[in-house]
Amino acid sequence: MKNVILRSLVVPLASRAGTALATYLMAKGLDGSLADQFANGVLAVVLVGCDLITGKALSLVGLDKQEGA
Numbered sequence: 001m002k003n004v005i006l007r008s009l010v011v012p013l014a015s016r017a018g019t020a021l022a023t024y025l026m027a028k029g030l031d032g033s034l035a036d037q038f039a040n041g042v043l044a045v046v047l048v049g050c051d052l053i054t055g056k057a058l059s060l061v062g063l064d065k066q067e068g069a
Helices: 002-015 017-028 032-061
Strands: none
Touching (some): 002 017
C-alpha cells in the first residue's frame, strides 16, 4: 500500500513541484534584483549539487585519495 501511494501520489507531485513553483513565480512577476538573486541562488544550488555528485562518484571509483608527501 505504501508503494502504491508513493508511486501514484508522491512521485508525480514531487516531479511537478518545480513547474508549479515556476508557474507561480511567472504569474506573480519578479523585479529585476529579485530575479537576479533567485538565479544566483539556483546556480549556487546546482553547483553545490555537482560538487557533491562528483565527490561521491570519485569516492566510488577510488580516485578521491590524495598521495601525500
